[in-house]
Amino acid sequence: MTKTRKLTLLAIIISQALVLHYIEGFIPVLAPGAKLGLANIMTMVTLALFGFKEAMIVVIIRSVLGPLLGGSITGILYSLSGGILSGLVMSVLYLNFQGYFSLMGISTAGAVFHNIGQLLTASWIFGTIGILYTYLPILMLAAVITGYFNGLVTRYLLNYLQNKMEIKV
Numbered sequence: 001m002t003k004t005r006k007l008t009l010l011a012i013i014i015s016q017a018l019v020l021h022y023i024e025g026f027i028p029v030l031a032p033g034a035k036l037g038l039a040n041i042m043t044m045v046t047l048a049l050f051g052f053k054e055a056m057i058v059v060i061i062r063s064v065l066g067p068l069l070g071g072s073i074t075g076i077l078y079s080l081s082g083g084i085l086s087g088l089v090m091s092v093l094y095l096n097f098q099g100y101f102s103l104m105g106i107s108t109a110g111a112v113f114h115n116i117g118q119l120l121t122a123s124w125i126f127g128t129i130g131i132l133y134t135y136l137p138i139l140m141l142a143a144v145i146t147g148y149f150n151g152l153v154t155r156y157l158l159n160y161l162q163n164k165m166e167i168k169v
Contacts (some may be wrong), residue, residue: 010046010054014061017042021066031138036146037111039066043087044094044107044154049161052091059083077125078118085117086110103158107151111143 020038029035039062047055063083067075090110093101101109119139122131 006050010050010058013042013046014058014065017058017062018066018069021062022070025070029142031135031142034139034142037114037143037150040086040090040107040110040114041150041154041157043083044090044103044110044151045157045161047087047091047094048154048158052095055091056084056087059087074125078121081121082114082117086114089113102151103155104148104151107154108144108147111147111150112140115139115143 017039020042024036024038027036042062043055043059046058060080060083063079064076067073067079071079087110090106093106093109098106115136119132119135122135123129
């Protein structure tokens with residue numbers, strides 16, 4: 001793959017991640033901070049197509065631009081902490097333990113750690129560990145459901161890309 005093609009594909013993936021981030025802002029949630037995490041689909045696609053470094057670039061760019069375009073400045077802290085921790089966990093599982101975990105399992109782990117990263121950041125900002133006790137059970141349940149769904153979407157998307165667009169996964 002040429003450098004130009006790779007850069008173009010990464011730009012498209014980042015754009016799609018930002019659109020998904022924006023769209024999910026309109027979907028009602030059960031608890032503050034609970035989201036579908038649709039942008040993580042694009043992180044997993046990047047991880048499968050390009051690898052760790054590129055996936056983390058996508059995470060960092062979308063974690064900064066997403067809150068700037070449709071959120072708040074403090075949202076950047078939450079998005080970065082959750083996104084980076086989630087990206088690291090998904091990368092370790094995908095690159096080292098792919099034979100043991102499906103894309104749905106990897107995505108679910110990513111969703112769980114995304115929420116943990118955000119809750120730890122909230123605990124630090126507000127100076128209380130009580131936030132973990134209040135929101136952790138709700139967000140873990142949401143993470144299992146949304147993580148599985150996002151992993152399933154990722155699997156179908158990667159199969160499509162591999163079969164129809166001749167992109168190697």
